Amino acid sequence: MTALLELEDVGARYGDIVALHGVSLSVEEGQVAAVLGANGAGKTTMLRAVSGTVRRSGSIVFAGRRLRSGPESAARLGVAHVPEGRGTFGELSVRDNLRLGAYTRRGGFDEDLERVRGYFPWLDERRDQQAGTLSGGEQQMLALARALMSRPRLLMLDEPSLGLAPKVVADIFRIVRELNELHGLTVLVVEQNARVALDASQHAFVLEVGRVAVSGASAELQANESVRKSYLGY
Amino acid sequence: MSQFFQQVVSGLASGGIFASLALALVLIYRATRAINFAQGEMATVSTFVAWSLVHHGMPFWGAFFLTLALSFIGGVALERVVIRPVENAPVLTVVIVTLGLAVLLNGFTSVEWGSEVKKFPSPFPTRPIHVGGVAFSIQDLGVIGVSIALVVALGAFFRFTKLGLALRAAALNPEASRLVGVRVSWMLALGWGLAAVLGAVSGMMIAPVVFLDPNMMQTVLLYALAAAILGGMDSPVGAVVGGLALGVILNLTGAYVNFIGGTLRLPVALAVILLVLLVRPSGLFGRAAVRKV
Numbered sequence: 001m002t003a004l005l006e007l008e009d010v011g012a013r014y015g016d017i018v019a020l021h022g023v024s025l026s027v028e029e030g031q032v033a034a035v036l037g038a039n040g041a042g043k044t045t046m047l048r049a050v051s052g053t054v055r056r057s058g059s060i061v062f063a064g065r066r067l068r069s070g071p072e073s074a075a076r077l078g079v080a081h082v083p084e085g086r087g088t089f090g091e092l093s094v095r096d097n098l099r100l101g102a103y104t105r106r107g108g109f110d111e112d113l114e115r116v117r118g119y120f121p122w123l124d125e126r127r128d129q130q131a132g133t134l135s136g137g138e139q140q141m142l143a144l145a146r147a148l149m150s151r152p153r154l155l156m157l158d159e160p161s162l163g164l165a166p167k168v169v170a171d172i173f174r175i176v177r178e179l180n181e182l183h184g185l186t187v188l189v190v191e192q193n194a195r196v197a198l199d200a201s202q203h204a205f206v207l208e209v210g211r212v213a214v215s216g217a218s219a220e221l222q223a224n225e226s227v228r229k230s231y232l233g234y
Numbered sequence: 235m236s237q238f239f240q241q242v243v244s245g246l247a248s249g250g251i252f253a254s255l256a257l258a259l260v261l262i263y264r265a266t267r268a269i270n271f272a273q274g275e276m277a278t279v280s281t282f283v284a285w286s287l288v289h290h291g292m293p294f295w296g297a298f299f300l301t302l303a304l305s306f307i308g309g310v311a312l313e314r315v316v317i318r319p320v321e322n323a324p325v326l327t328v329v330i331v332t333l334g335l336a337v338l339l340n341g342f343t344s345v346e347w348g349s350e351v352k353k354f355p356s357p358f359p360t361r362p363i364h365v366g367g368v369a370f371s372i373q374d375l376g377v378i379g380v381s382i383a384l385v386v387a388l389g390a391f392f393r394f395t396k397l398g399l400a401l402r403a404a405a406l407n408p409e410a411s412r413l414v415g416v417r418v419s420w421m422l423a424l425g426w427g428l429a430a431v432l433g434a435v436s437g438m439m440i441a442p443v444v445f446l447d448p449n450m451m452q453t454v455l456l457y458a459l460a461a462a463i464l465g466g467m468d469s470p471v472g473a474v475v476g477g478l479a480l481g482v483i484l485n486l487t488g489a490y491v492n493f494i495g496g497t498l499r500l501p502v503a504l505a506v507i508l509l510v511l512l513v514r515p516s517g518l519f520g521r522a523a524v525r526k527v
Contacts, residue, residue: 051413052412053409053412053413070412071412071413071415072412072415072416072417075412075413075414075415076415080413081413083409083410083413087407087409087410087413088410089403089406089407089410090406090407091406092399092402092403092406096399096402096403099396099399100399100400100403100411100414100416101414103396103399103400103414103415103416104414104415146414150414150415
């Protein structure tokens with residue numbers, strides 16, 4: 001297996017506050033990788049560094065190409081970032097949200113819509129509804145659907161379980177697993193809910209104050225009691 | 235009664251002109267939360283360009299569409315050169331920059347074309363047309379037609395094209411737009427281009443009526459601002475309805491309220507601004523500003 005995403009000594013700061021202190025990690029193609037850690041450990045910032053929505057230092061190589069700064073270039077190369085709080089366009093219709101997902105591509109919209117509809121059949125009947133009037137779970141699904149419309153090579157999810165009912169969280173992770181197993185989609189998921197994330201992933205990184213503290217196969221991290229106690233809190 | 239209908243129709247004609255310029259203001263306001271005080275002067279420059287083209291022998295409609303194209307390019311260029319450097323600055327900074335730009339453009343037109351009043355040709359005949367015993371000016375109906383065509387074209391662009399969708403998205407949620415690959419900064423430039431086109435239309439439509447001089451659009455800009463505020467600053471539909479409504483209000487109060495007449499039109503518009511801001515600050519169609527704390 002080859003690495004799809006490689007971070008080397010990636011740092012990022014918000015003004016004077018350093019959020020990432022030089023993170024190095026790599027995500028294999030076709031893998032689901034989880035990023036765990038306490039609040040303020042830099043998980044969200046790490047995703048933002050990859051998608052280019054925060055000013056960063058260090059080098060990020062995606063699919064063999066060094067990512068330039070600025071978010072549009074990552075999106076155009078096939079990185080779909082579903083931010084915390086979902087980043088859907090509340091004032092636009094469901095259909096327009098999906099159209100925006102396919103923004104970087106030409107053609108193939110109907111075909112992709114068909115594919116995405118397979119996962120979220122309800123999107124069809126709600127297509128003219130304003131996205132902002134959907135429930136929290138539906139908006140998270142829409143954000144995921146929109147990300148898929150871009151035919152991503154790497155899907156980055158930030159706290160997909162935040163504020164959602166357990167049943168909805170299970171649905172979302174089931175779909176993520178399916179996308180990974182059936183289509184080989186590479187996924188990088190940030191989660192507070194370590195249990196859910198470790199179950200769904202093959203590999204995991206634990207961030208602590210802006211650095212990778214532990215990394216390894218998810219099953220091993222789950223089995224290792226000292227890691228579980230000191231980093232995962234259960 | 236027939237005088238009433240005439241007043242309404244000619245009110246709609248000037249309202250269409252206000253609406254075009256109001257729409258230009260709203261377009262930029264939605265993207266940047268700043269009012270572009272240079273919008274009027276930009277329209278004046280466009281109108282002078284059209285005048286020069288006609289003056290050199292180009293037929294009216296040829297000059298009209300060429301001016302629209304040049305205005306678009308000019309609007310994009312202004313954004314790149316003047317606004318881009320303050321893109322991340324506070325709104326007030328942007329507003330001050332547009333004020334400076336207005337003064338600059340005003341000076342430029344005076345130097346380039348002189349400050350004496352020029353006659354601007356009208357594409358429409360001035361003779362009246364009789365419908366059901368009421369005489370309407372073809373000029374007025376023509377202006378209304380152009381305004382409607384403009385609004386429909388713009389609406390279709392925003393609704394049905396990918397670029398129009400990206401423009402809307404960039405204004406609503408720049409952060410999320412970047413994540414789906416929309417070049418937000420360029421969308422802003424595109425918005426300025428479109429606003430310049432809208433302004434150019436309003437300038438070329440009003441110039442035959444008020445004659446062309448470097449200060450021509452200054453009061454029109456105030457009317458457009460009143461129209462935009464009446465309709466709701468962040469609503470394109472509101473800008474159009476507000477413009478038409480304001481045109482009709484001004485004409486009717488001018489015709490039927492003796493002390494207002496033709497001389498107190500501007501105070502009426504300013505009173506509309508004041509009234510809307512006091513009673514319903516979000517305007518007819520705007521959404522009330524919600525601030526999350």
